[in-house]
Amino acid sequence: MLDFGMSVLPLARFQFAMTTIFHFFFVPMSIGLSLVVAVMETMYVIKKQKIYQNMAKFWGKIFLLSFAVGVVTGLIQEFQFGMNWSEYSRFMGDIFGAPLAIEALLAFFLESTFIGVWMFTWDRFKPFWHAVMIWMVFLGSSISALWILTANSFMQHPVGFKISSATGRAQMTSFKALLTNPQLWYEFPHVVFGAFVTGAFIMAGMSAWMIFRKQSTEFFRKSMRIGLVIGFIACLGSAASGDLQTRYVMNEQPMKFGATEGIYNKTADPAPWAIFQLTNPTKKTANAKIEVPDMLSILAYHRLNASVKGMNEANTSLHQKYDHQFGKKMNYYVPVNTLFFAFRTMAAGFGALAGLAVLGLWFSRKRKNTIGKQRWLTILLSIATFGPFIVNTSGWLITELGRDPWVVYGLLPISAAVSPSTSAAAVLFTNIVYFLLFLALASFMFFYAKKALYKGPESVDDTPDQKTEDPFSKEAFSK
Numbered sequence: 001m002l003d004f005g006m007s008v009l010p011l012a013r014f015q016f017a018m019t020t021i022f023h024f025f026f027v028p029m030s031i032g033l034s035l036v037v038a039v040m041e042t043m044y045v046i047k048k049q050k051i052y053q054n055m056a057k058f059w060g061k062i063f064l065l066s067f068a069v070g071v072v073t074g075l076i077q078e079f080q081f082g083m084n085w086s087e088y089s090r091f092m093g094d095i096f097g098a099p100l101a102i103e104a105l106l107a108f109f110l111e112s113t114f115i116g117v118w119m120f121t122w123d124r125f126k127p128f129w130h131a132v133m134i135w136m137v138f139l140g141s142s143i144s145a146l147w148i149l150t151a152n153s154f155m156q157h158p159v160g161f162k163i164s165s166a167t168g169r170a171q172m173t174s175f176k177a178l179l180t181n182p183q184l185w186y187e188f189p190h191v192v193f194g195a196f197v198t199g200a201f202i203m204a205g206m207s208a209w210m211i212f213r214k215q216s217t218e219f220f221r222k223s224m225r226i227g228l229v230i231g232f233i234a235c236l237g238s239a240a241s242g243d244l245q246t247r248y249v250m251n252e253q254p255m256k257f258g259a260t261e262g263i264y265n266k267t268a269d270p271a272p273w274a275i276f277q278l279t280n281p282t283k284k285t286a287n288a289k290i291e292v293p294d295m296l297s298i299l300a301y302h303r304l305n306a307s308v309k310g311m312n313e314a315n316t317s318l319h320q321k322y323d324h325q326f327g328k329k330m331n332y333y334v335p336v337n338t339l340f341f342a343f344r345t346m347a348a349g350f351g352a353l354a355g356l357a358v359l360g361l362w363f364s365r366k367r368k369n370t371i372g373k374q375r376w377l378t379i380l381l382s383i384a385t386f387g388p389f390i391v392n393t394s395g396w397l398i399t400e401l402g403r404d405p406w407v408v409y410g411l412l413p414i415s416a417a418v419s420p421s422t423s424a425a426a427v428l429f430t431n432i433v434y435f436l437l438f439l440a441l442a443s444f445m446f447f448y449a450k451k452a453l454y455k456g457p458e459s460v461d462d463t464p465d466q467k468t469e470d471p472f473s474k475e476a477f478s479k
């Protein structure tokens, strides 16, 4: 079989990273946009001002685009399990089956059915019932995320299973344990807040760009403000859930935590936090450090006096725990530089987005609205449209690369999960095809989003809805 001197494993891993990162551009985008559209339609129901309905219709178009591209990329994602990761599918099938089936049958169907009805019934339902539909779409997409993360959390922290002595596969023993997995309840809020950040800043950023272009400025100022309010609250939610997750990771996956902090040995007490450092994974040293004194003790333990264990200590305990099963040669060190900088990108992204939200809200307030004159701010906010994609990807790099060398933590090493019968040539070929397909989908998304944006809203009408009178009613005749 052709293999071009390459091996299947790195190619399959590259494919998984590429498809997952690309797919996860659209997942938080559609969850987040469904929320902002639902908020706008609810404001229309409450305030009865036409502009909010126009906003919901306008941003609804961008939401529908992201949903469509998300479905296509999700299908590609599924192909890989059978093609490149058949050993993983065989091992995990019994665990994965139930959550993924429920996701497809309940959550995805709920979401897609209501999207279909919502799209075509603007004039057929009362505003209240039409708004209920978009909330159902939002509910469906959030429940969808819950089921997918149930499966993902099992891979990080397996619970409610036994290994069958006959087949060597993981068998579910408790569905309840799967659903009450602590990993899930740390991960789910963080991912969902991240999705709200994404939808909100996409809307705020695109609106800021239109304010910069001086097109339908009042419509886009209002849209931007709604986006920034939701975005700011979601940033706070991301930081609070991220803080809880940090301490959970420190206890459950100390190697991952050590790598995000770039520490090899137990730190001094109190521990400084490195804003920047150059880590050498071969020599296991860190140089050129820029540190904030005591900060790591505060981040890790919320107190001023605490030391933190490093990767070397984690490595010793992992060998003690798993050597009898997986041998002494297992390498438990994870890609330290990627995790270290990914964590700082995520933290800096949070600070930058929250700060921009505050500035944007301040300069666009109704009484002293000068946002149109703050050209620098509208440019920064426009660039922020892309910020959540970078922040989310950084987060996932930590979560998934920090799980090395396992595909299912403590149970199945990555090297044992790959398909034995796939050739490097086949994986290389699909890598190229998927890459081209993603390029086409991204261009399509970008082109149509830009077209819809530049076309602008159908109307920027700001007047309250007039109650329409039935010309044959009693009241009409008595006037």
Ligand code: HEM
Pocket: 186, 187, 188, 190, 191, 193, 194, 195, 197, 235, 238, 239, 241, 242, 243, 245, 246, 249, 256, 346, 347, 349, 350, 353, 388, 391, 392, 393, 394, 395, 396, 398, 399, 400, 402
């Ligand atoms: C705008 C702000 C943020 C966004 C959009 C974001 C997004 C994400 C995403 C998508 C993940 C991967 C999924 C997961 O494991 O939860 C993640 C992981 C993580 N995030 Fe964030 N994040 C943000 C801010 C923060 C902050 C401020 C902290 C720390 C206080 C933090 C701590 C973490 C940790 C520790 C992980 C890894 C968890 C694990 O491996 O289980 N995040 N983040």
